[in-house]
Amino acid sequence: MAHTFEELKGKTVAELREIAKGIEHEAVKGYSQLNKDHLLVALCKALNIAMHGHHEVVGINKTAIKSQIRDLKKKRDGFLAAHDHAQLKNIRRTIHHLKRMLHKATV
Numbered sequence: 001m002a003h004t005f006e007e008l009k010g011k012t013v014a015e016l017r018e019i020a021k022g023i024e025h026e027a028v029k030g031y032s033q034l035n036k037d038h039l040l041v042a043l044c045k046a047l048n049i050a051m052h053g054h055h056e057v058v059g060i061n062k063t064a065i066k067s068q069i070r071d072l073k074k075k076r077d078g079f080l081a082a083h084d085h086a087q088l089k090n091i092r093r094t095i096h097h098l099k100r101m102l103h104k105a106t107v
Contacts, residue, residue, distance in 0.1 A: 005049050008040055016043060023047070057105045069098050 008016065016039045020031035025046035031039060044051050072095050079088040 003043075003047060003049060005040075005044060005051055005053075008043055008049070013039065016040065019043060020046075055106045057102060058107050060101060060105045062102065062105075065098050065102055069095055072098075 003019070008019075011019075013036045016036065017031055020028040020039065020043060023043070023046050027042040027045040028039075031042065034042060041051070043049070072091055076088065076091045076095070079091060
């Protein structure tokens with residue numbers, strides 16, 4: 001049975017130890033002495049499971065927005081050096097808006 005990290009994380013220590021009992025791998029040696037955190041790491045290593053979720057940006061062009069943000073940051077530095085506070089505020093708000101778009105599109 002294929003397990004996921006979230007599924008393993010939701011199980012009790014006894015259930016995790018039961019899973020580890022059936023696995024012959026160096027990472028789960030001494031599984032009966034491990035606490036839940038160490039047991040999760042060992043099981044994920046033994047079963048080749050990623051320990052974190054991968055996020056994707058859908059619906060927008062991430063690379064184009066990130067290049068826009070980089071360009072705006074260069075302009076921001078220029079306005080900061082020139083002490084143009086009105087333009088600085090506009091640039092900062094635009095950067096913030098673009099970053100929020102990226103965060104909202106992340107799944």
